[in-house]
Amino acid sequence: MNSLLYDTYTIFWRELKRYRKSRSGVLIRLIQPSIWIIVIGNTFSGTQPLIQSVGFEGQYIEFMAPGVIILTAIFTSIFGGVNTLWDRRYGFMNKALTSPISRSSIALGKMSAISLISALQASLILGIALAIGVNFPNPLMIAPIMAIVILFSLGFSGISVIVAATAKSQETFWGVINFLGMPLFMLSPALFPLELLPDWLATIAKFNPVTYTVLLVREMMTGVTEGGISALLSIGIILAFVLVMIGLASYVFTREVNKPF
Amino acid sequence: MYSVETRSLSKSFGTVNAVNDVSFTVKAGEIFGFLGPNGAGKSTTIMILTTLLKPTSGHALVSGYDVMTHPKQVRQSIGYVQQESTVDEYLTGRENLLLQARLNHIPKDQINKKIDDILELIELSDKQNDPVITYSGGMRKRLDIAGGLLHQPKVLFLDEPTVGLDIQTRRKIWEYIKKIHKEFQMTIFLTTHYMEEADQLCDRIGIIDNGKIQVIDTPENMKNAMGNEIISLTFENENSEDFLSQLSQIDLVKKINKDNDKFTLFVSSGTEVIPKIFQISVALGIKITSISLTRPTLDDVFISYTGREIRDDDTGFNRKREHAKMKRLRA
Numbered sequence: 001m002n003s004l005l006y007d008t009y010t011i012f013w014r015e016l017k018r019y020r021k022s023r024s025g026v027l028i029r030l031i032q033p034s035i036w037i038i039v040i041g042n043t044f045s046g047t048q049p050l051i052q053s054v055g056f057e058g059q060y061i062e063f064m065a066p067g068v069i070i071l072t073a074i075f076t077s078i079f080g081g082v083n084t085l086w087d088r089r090y091g092f093m094n095k096a097l098t099s100p101i102s103r104s105s106i107a108l109g110k111m112s113a114i115s116l117i118s119a120l121q122a123s124l125i126l127g128i129a130l131a132i133g134v135n136f137p138n139p140l141m142i143a144p145i146m147a148i149v150i151l152f153s154l155g156f157s158g159i160s161v162i163v164a165a166t167a168k169s170q171e172t173f174w175g176v177i178n179f180l181g182m183p184l185f186m187l188s189p190a191l192f193p194l195e196l197l198p199d200w201l202a203t204i205a206k207f208n209p210v211t212y213t214v215l216l217v218r219e220m221m222t223g224v225t226e227g228g229i230s231a232l233l234s235i236g237i238i239l240a241f242v243l244v245m246i247g248l249a250s251y252v253f254t255r256e257v258n259k260p261f
Numbered sequence: 262m263y264s265v266e267t268r269s270l271s272k273s274f275g276t277v278n279a280v281n282d283v284s285f286t287v288k289a290g291e292i293f294g295f296l297g298p299n300g301a302g303k304s305t306t307i308m309i310l311t312t313l314l315k316p317t318s319g320h321a322l323v324s325g326y327d328v329m330t331h332p333k334q335v336r337q338s339i340g341y342v343q344q345e346s347t348v349d350e351y352l353t354g355r356e357n358l359l360l361q362a363r364l365n366h367i368p369k370d371q372i373n374k375k376i377d378d379i380l381e382l383i384e385l386s387d388k389q390n391d392p393v394i395t396y397s398g399g400m401r402k403r404l405d406i407a408g409g410l411l412h413q414p415k416v417l418f419l420d421e422p423t424v425g426l427d428i429q430t431r432r433k434i435w436e437y438i439k440k441i442h443k444e445f446q447m448t449i450f451l452t453t454h455y456m457e458e459a460d461q462l463c464d465r466i467g468i469i470d471n472g473k474i475q476v477i478d479t480p481e482n483m484k485n486a487m488g489n490e491i492i493s494l495t496f497e498n499e500n501s502e503d504f505l506s507q508l509s510q511i512d513l514v515k516k517i518n519k520d521n522d523k524f525t526l527f528v529s530s531g532t533e534v535i536p537k538i539f540q541i542s543v544a545l546g547i548k549i550t551s552i553s554l555t556r557p558t559l560d561d562v563f564i565s566y567t568g569r570e571i572r573d574d575d576t577g578f579n580r581k582r583e584h585a586k587m588k589r590l591r592a
Binding site: 003006007010013014017018021022090091092094095096097098099100101258260 | 274308311312313314315333336337339341343345346347349351352356360361363364365366392408
């Protein structure tokens with residue numbers, strides 16, 4: 001167990017070192033969520049009555065800002081595993097695989113690095129949201145919000161690592177990731193309340209871990225509980241999702257890297 | 262105990278037998294060269310020995326541990342330096358070695374000392390805090406090799422250590438390999454395409470082709486087994502009968518072909534025969550106008566075991582076609 005933690009930290013350290021050296025990427029990755037929050041947030045400001053009809057007092061942009069924070073987390077973490085493919089092509093993976101560290105620790109190290117990076121990106125978006133005037137009554141909630149984002153991203157980075165380990169090419173990876181990312185975001189109350197979705201879509205959304213994360217983060221930011229889903233339930237579902245993804249990613253990664261690339 | 266031992270090792274991909282019933286042993290402390298044309302089965306063998314691939318059948322033991330049943334112990338015993346550079350370009354030289362040290366579970370209190378020592382050995386101490394992206398190809402390779410031996414493995418696998426490097430750098434890398442071998446006394450399992458490299462470095466050589474071991478021996482024995490060295494000489498004298506008869510009485514001369522004023526001597530030790538030739542020619546008053554000695558190289562050995570280019574012309578073409586077909590299959 002100790003050595004699993006140490007090995008996971010080794011890979012985590014390496015991933016963060018690499019991230020630190022690619023600073024330009026940090027800003028580029030902020031552009032898209034910034035556009036979301038500024039353009040969509042203002043374009044749909046007229047939908048305030050709809051939001052209010054389900055009990056949310058306040059601007060539309062305040063409603064959707066938590067959604068965009070989660071959007072940032074989704075995409076940062078679901079794209080994050082792509083370097084697994086480079087590692088396999090350029091020999092780092094073989095180097096790690098012929099060293100005594102366990103296969104799972106490679107997957108877990110990558111996932112934990114991705115989730116921390118994801119939280120960093122999300123916190124920058126939170127900063128932008130506050131800067132353009134989103135009301136955030138309780139700044140002390142920042143720490144627990146980031147904890148939730150880290151947890152959620154850990155689960156989502158598992159998806160990325162699984163796809164990257166299974167895919168043999170960049171094309172396959174990006175195809176699958178794009179197929180997964182946007183629908184998971186759209187099928188959640190990130191932009192509109194669940195109550196306004198058609199029943200069948202709302203039902204699908206209830207199976208989506210993004211839904212619970214958005215509801216939880218929005219509750220933490222605005223203090224409004226939606227759809228009768230308690231914070232405790234959301235935390236439970238997120239935890240379960242993360243545990244399943246950790247197990248699944250370790251298993252799939254270990255199985256896939258033992259096959260010739 | 263052998264450092265590396267394979268028993269009837271086989272690996273097939275579909276219908277292609279990449280490695281076919283291969284058995285060999287490498288002694289502890291030996292530098293063993295593994296040679297073969299592209300697609301001969303070298304990489305597959307090395308991947309099995311480093312636990313990256315599972316064999317289809319047979320056994321492979323590294324440092325006494327079976328790669329199938331004790332992969333973790335095998336990984337603890339080996340260092341693996343891959344053909345392509347695997348150092349992280351964005352990290353500094355030192356950070357790369359730190360990563361390698363952690364991957365190989367070097368105790369924390371020893372890491373810094375070991376990194377300092379190895380940086381000194383490969384003469385990169387002054388560049389250790391520069392990002393690797395600023396390193397030349399030779400420096401990267403040195404760093405790669407340093408990473409492979411930082412934890413002082415019992416067996417070091419070097420896959421084509423000098424491919425793509427210029428001849429000066431290549432020689433420098435050979436020096437480093439000799440130096441580390443002297444210093445750490447580990448077994449080195451090396452693959453290469455360069456016969457000169459194998460000749461320079463290896464105690465013994467195994468040549469593999471079509472997934473099978475063709476021969477294993479010392480470079481010296483292999484070259485000797487190729488048979489004769491050839492001395493060609495020309496001279497100015499019409500009466501060559503005495504010269505010929507006296508030359509053929511030299512012990513080391515096996516056969517002489519005569520062609521007017523040119524003799525071709527097949528000898529077993531050319532350097533010893535040449536002075537004797539001159540003694541005889543001086544005594545007979547024969548003026549030698551040119552003399553040359555040709556020795557078999559490891560290239561000749563390699564070609565004789567693997568090459569389709571030589572041998573009879575009529576079969577050569579078919580062999581070449583067969584070879585091309587196999588290459589496509591392996592690709």
